[in-house]
Amino acid sequence: MQSLFNQITDRRSSLSVKWNKEAIASMCGNPEAIPFWVADMDFPVVPEVSEQARLLAEQAIYGYPYAPGQKGAFLRWVKVWHQMELSPNQVVLSQGVLNSIAILLDLLSEEQDEVIVPFPSYQPFVTMVNNLNRTLSPWPLSYDEQQHQFSLDWDQFEKLCQKAKILLFCSPHNPSGLVFSEEELTKLCRIAKKHEVTIISDEIHADLRYESFVSLLEVGKKTGCESIVCMAPSKTFNMAGEHYSVTLFNNQTLKQSYEKRLQQLFLTGNSTFATTLATTAYQSGESWLTELLAYLQDNLTYIEETLQNHVPEIICIRPKASFITLLDCSALIPLVEKDREAHPELYETKKSPGGGILSRFFGQRASVAFNDGTWFGGEEYRRFVRINFGTQRSNIEQAMERIISAVDTLKNDYRS
Incomplete structure (x- = not known):
């Protein structure tokens, strides 16, 4: 199946936001940069999913779906993949993780209630809290400058909980790739x-774990903590555009x-395509996902070794899940700042309102588009x-x- 993951598909001719030139430019100022930003992969889906989509398209009738086996497919999936024993009455099918949260x-x-969000944070969480007129309560993760790893700051969390109503958690964590132990x-x-x-846990990256994963739903039940979990096939099987998710409850009143x-x-129904693709993926995706995880880890190792050998100024923070992670470019910042002083036209914020100094440097000087840490x-x-690195x-x-x-040129130009 390696050939499936090595298969190049021209996504610029599709509706892909990842490969859209205007979207890429908004990150880095260069519409021609290779996109490594938004979190969807460049791989074809599970072959059985593709076949079901083809059959559905050829039928050319897309009426209301009736799929009573959806919950069963998901329950079998989490039992096999996560060893989770759930009952159907814990499951609510939803149209997407973000609208569920x-x-x-x-x-x-209520309005003005404090909501704790770990930082660095997936930006829509911050937007969501603000849009609902809740009070954002940032919980910065600790960062080890020597080991280049994030961890939870327990003293800070205890303080924040004294005023907060909700913790909006992300497990595995985006963007650090942390997987939390039981x-x-x-x-x-x-x-x-x-x-x-109350903890709302976004576990959209849970299936993409490289080691054992424990859902907060199970721990919440054991400890008596009020917890709700959101999962989805979207990141797992590369079908984020189909907007299908699963919300899990321990508390039937909350459900x-x-x-x-x-x-x-x-908002109780999912589309015919989303339902078909998600159910098929849960039924047929295990071997595909196993090979995907191996491919992703090989990509990650290649990135790590290449940077260590050729650009030691950039540190890859090795994630324990998913296909996204952070690169620590601390050693480059002073040189990039000199480049910005010398060539301010390359770093204009109007050209890349969604970017920052580093995303502009990589976009302009290397023609590579990343999400900026800011x-x-x-x-x-x-x-x-x-x-x-899901490409x-x-x-x-x-x-x-x-x-x-680009980094060699930067060092030659500005390092005395």
Whole structure:
């Protein structure tokens, strides 16, 4: 199946936002840069999923779906992949993780209530809290400058819980790639329970773990902490555009309140295509995913070794899940700042309003598009860029060559 992941598809001719020139330019100022930003992969889906999509397209009738086996497919999946024993009455099918979280925040808190969000943070979490007129309570993760790894700051969390109503968690964490141990999740839940803080856990990257993964749903149940989990096939099987997710509950009263709100908003149904693709993926995707994870880890090792050997100024923070991670470019920042002083036209914010100094450097000087670290929490994270390595090795090799050349030029021009 390696040939499937090495297969190049021209996505510029599709509706892909990842490969859209205007979107790429908004990140880095260069519309021709190779995109390594938004979190979708460049791989074809599970062959059985592709076949079902083809059959459905050829039928040319896309009416309302009736698929009573959806929950069963998901329940079998989490039992096999995560060893989770769930019942159908814990499961609510939803139209997407973000709208599910937004509805839950609206249900479980009032305006001005404090919502804890770990930082660096997936930016839509911050936007969501602000849009709902809740009070954002940032929880910065600790960062080890020597080991180049993030970890949870427990003392800070305890303080924040004294005022907060909700913790909006992300497990595995985006963008750091952290996978939390059962011990860590138990401590998290006990502190939250002590202060009556409800945890909403976004576990959209859970299937893409490189080691054992424990869902907060299970730990919440054991500890008595109020916890709700959102999962989805979107990142796992590269079908994010189909907007299909699963929301999981331990508390039946909360589940019923959530279902009622979905009914009030007429958000209870998923599309025919989304339903077909998601159900098929859960039924047939295990071997595909196993090979995908091996391919991703090979890509990650290649990136790490290439940077270590040729650009030691850039540190790859090795994730424990998914196809995204952060690159620590602290050693490059002073040189990039000199380049900005010498060539301000390359770093104009109007050309890349969604970027920062590093994404502009890589976009302009290497023709590679990354999410800038500031996108995940402001200037405190300006030393980082996020790389999406869920793409063909040939794309990564080309990007690494360009980065090596750009950094060599930077050092030659500005290092005395």
